[in-house]
Amino acid sequence: MNAAETLFARAARNFFTHSGHVPLVLLILEALLARPGYFAGADPYLLLASGIGQAWLMEWLALRGRPRPFLANLAGPLLYSLVETGLEGAAFFQQWHHQAYWAFALGFALLQSAQARQAGGAAPLVLAENVLRSAIPLVMYALFEARSKNTALSFDVFFADRAHDFLAVVLLLLGVLLGFADINLRRSLATVRSLTARLRQYSEWSLGRGILDRAIADERSLSLQRVGRAILFMDIRGFTAWSESQTPEAVVRMLNAYYRTAEEALDEHPPIKLKYTADEVMAVFADAAQAVTAGSRMLASTRKLLAASNLAAGAGVHCGQVVEGVLGGEGAKAYDFIGDTVNTAQRLCDAAAPGELLVSIVACDAAGLAPMQQRDILAKGKREPLRVAVFA
The missing domain is CATH 1.20.58 (Methane Monooxygenase Hydroxylase; Chain G, domain 1)
Structure with missing residues (x-):
């Protein structure tokens, strides 16, 4: 029941x-x-x-x-x-x-x-x-x-x-x-x-609504497991330098507006988990096509807001196997996603120019996309360059 x-x-x-x-x-x-x-x-x-x-x-x-x-x-x-x-x-x-x-x-x-x-x-x-x-x-x-x-x-x-x-x-x-x-x-x-x-x-x-609903139905869904996920990262270029000249209250107001605008762009395809860390937004999807669409919409929806402060965002998407579940000690636990797939998506986001969405070729194939513009990037911790598709 x-x-x-x-x-x-x-x-x-x-x-x-x-x-x-x-x-x-x-x-x-x-x-x-x-x-x-x-x-x-x-x-x-x-x-x-x-x-x-x-x-x-x-x-x-x-x-x-x-x-x-x-x-x-x-x-x-x-x-x-x-x-x-x-x-x-x-x-x-x-x-x-x-x-x-x-x-x-x-x-x-x-x-x-x-x-x-x-x-x-x-x-x-x-x-x-x-x-x-x-x-x-x-x-x-x-x-x-x-x-x-x-x-x-x-x-x-x-x-x-x-x-x-x-x-x-x-x-x-x-x-x-x-x-x-x-x-x-x-x-x-x-x-x-x-x-x-x-x-x-x-x-x-x-946890996010999707994970919470699963946990209520079956608490075993919170246990660590290896699954395929599409990971999207987006963050603001030059945010640290900009925040140094602002009051803490002004930074918080801008970040809240940024989070709210990014979240509204996800209404059509809600992610499995949405996580905010300073100016970084992480969204996890079961489907690569949804992650790419979400990345494009989040960049478009936050463009005007960030431009008012002479800022812009970049984003990256990668997909693959992750370990997913509750992590932590006895006093503090959190539902998180661990693995090279997460690290690679974050590196793609770091390499994106303002207004760019970089999508790994693996994610493009999974999403059924034919990349028009491609380039190789050198990502921290990677021996070989990564081939990515560029979406503006």
């Missing part, structure tokens, strides 16, 4: 915590009042189907970001009524427990739709919903007693019995207590969700 909950799991939880409450109590009521053979008929299964169908609909809408609590809460009694009316006719609506199903459904619909419109929670509405939920067995018990004694339903007669008064007070008090517990639970969950969202954002800054 994925880290995210499936629709089935969400619907099952909804059924047992909300949508199935009235149908299950109704099923018990009808089973106790019915003649032998009740479970051989359709009624109990229609009640279960109405609760399950409502739970599924509510969660299906929620997963699509279109919750409709008012209409969804009426889905269960509507399904049940449509089928049963076809079997029993108008007599269906003359039965008190069927009317009670609709009454509770309408109550939950109003309360939950009101909660959905409240920003930041609605404690009184949550409390009222739990009190209403605790009233389900009380109302159904009154109906059961009236039906079993073949008398008209009368709450005056029902509450004339002090035992019934005790039952009502206890059940409603239980609803209040559960309501306060529900309010505290919702507040705790909201805090956890907020913290989780912040931690996820911080993790994305460190």
